[in-house]
Amino acid sequence: MRAIGIVSGQNGWEQALSTASPEGRSTLSDVATLAGVSLATASKALRGQPRVGPATRERVLQAAQQLAYQPNHAAQSLVLGRSRTIGLITSDLQGRFSTPILVGAEDALGRHSTSVLLSNARGDADLEREHVQTLLSRNVDGLIVVNAETNPRPSLALSSPVPVVYAYAPSTDAEDASVTCDNRGAGRLAVEHLLALGRRRIALIGGARSYAASRDRAAGARQALKAAGLAPCGSVRFGDWSEAWGRQAMQHLLEEDAEVDAVVCQSDQIARGCLDVLHFAGRRVPEDVAVIGHDNWDVIAEGTQPGLTSIDNECEQIGRRAAAMLVEAMGGAAHHGVELVPCRLVPRGSTAPA
Amino acid sequence: MRAIGIVSGQNGWEQALSTASPEGRSTLSDVATLAGVSLATASKALRGQPRVGPATRERVLQAAQQLAYQPNHAAQSLVLGRSRTIGLITSDLQGRFSTPILVGAEDALGRHSTSVLLSNARGDADLEREHVQTLLSRNVDGLIVVNAETNPRPSLALSSPVPVVYAYAPSTDAEDASVTCDNRGAGRLAVEHLLALGRRRIALIGGARSYAASRDRAAGARQALKAAGLAPCGSVRFGDWSEAWGRQAMQHLLEEDAEVDAVVCQSDQIARGCLDVLHFAGRRVPEDVAVIGHDNWDVIAEGTQPGLTSIDNECEQIGRRAAAMLVEAMGGAAHHGVELVPCRLVPRGSTAPA
């Protein structure tokens, strides 16, 4: 590994040739030798620290470039006590919410040259605990915990001082930092959009009642209706998030109150089922009945005819915020409580003004 | 950090209390002190290496447990030269293929206590290169490169000896190791399923021609038809992967040959569009026309009425295989060439025998 056969102490190239190990990566020591400086100076130069002469620094930089030097991450991590790595634990990667959160977080963290170590707990609390231990033993600088539902979840309650941010599912512990979407706001958004289009007989088809998302969206929708002096058209029913449920609920609605002129569905799948029933019943969308979904899931929202107006949960933004909050917490400025990221209405043909 | 105020050298608890640093994690040295052995012995005991007495080992294990000792990963990584970490680079995390591959890989690797460092190149070749460099500087033991299409992609052509496995999109370099799905097999599978149900006038609706997946599936389908002495019913057209294209192509088909009794669609979205047209045209599915999709995308395949028979690419299995191949390569047994994971037919109502 050490230089062999150096002809001239000043001859960079020959040194480079002789110093470079046949296979392995070059080390800081190789760089220092090539630049003709000490380890300490090479390190300072590379890290952009003050007390180094400009010419010296330049020489070191050149040498590093010549050797394609890459600092050994493990060594840096060991001495600095920080790994520039965070752990991201998902309850479930399969659903369509975790991935965009992951994408947003990875993107935001990348700009801080922080990498993401991924663990999938697959909905298993024991596995989650194990993964947390693994990540901790890998000296992660922080943790992001992603769950696929907005139902609050128990805190990790770490004894270690590693900061944690909960994304999508907030922690039940108000001391913890959480980011999720504003489901009440989403409910309001949907109703206000329909009101603005002149609809007055607005019905609601809920998702699964066991989901906070479902109850919160319904509460927001009711609130907006009330503010306009209205009540939901027909009964508000909860079921699940499926197309089949959308068909069933819309059927009920039609039997109950044929005058309905708009339907707020709590998922795009529900909306799709709802659309099918309306078509079959001969109602024109959006002329007779406007329909709005939720999730802005392109495969559905752009597959229907007309396209489906929907509400986007902005999951990528949630991931981005979670990352930003974690970075701040790692810097010592911890957040507490639940931060809400607003949802976004995406208008398409199913509610377009006639 | 060192023990202070030890009353009795043999009193484990008091030592534990006094040795434990107020905040930080305990180190191997803490464990050794508590167990009354040297660093070397503690290390050997913990790593399950031979030359340690059983009683001594027990004492060390106890001490480690008592102190909730977790080895410092950076230190181990530095000295062992292996990080027990692999890098996984995706071209795109948003699509629905990358995620299951990721899940499969993470799962398989986890069983080897190897963690996954995730990078999302977002379809940007420069970003990909950067990420590769970052991952390499983090001493990953291997790399999995995931692309969202099965079109062959350029090799990373690493100069470093880190093993690489390409998943979904195979590398163009036959020296590299790749895993992807058997699209020709999938084409055959679809046709053979329909033949077995007695269909003879089988049409094909292709996806986007620029995709190898599309051409390969068509080739497989043609091959199976030929083997039965048949040719595709009507023209085989390519378009894109959308519902709209499915509608359009099915319309053409109906005009061209009204006798068609089965349609192989190269995506579930295409199949969905195809189903809508058939319903509208008054054809019963599956009685008059059987329809088969591809991707087994539950939101579509289980949303239609009847449910859509489809073909699953087994992406999770692809991820699992990629991980297994990488582990073998890290162990010195490198793979070469492209391995195909068979697709799986998932029968549902749209092809069910009457």
Added chain:
DNA sequence: CTGAAAGCGCTTACAG
């Protein structure tokens, strides 16, 4: 069976 010592590659007071 056990332990003292060197070393992995780097950073950072500290002294010049």
Added chain:
DNA sequence: CTGAAAGCGCTTACAG
């Protein structure tokens, strides 16, 4: 401005 030295936490020949 520059460098010798200690140290991060661990593992592994090597000598007892």
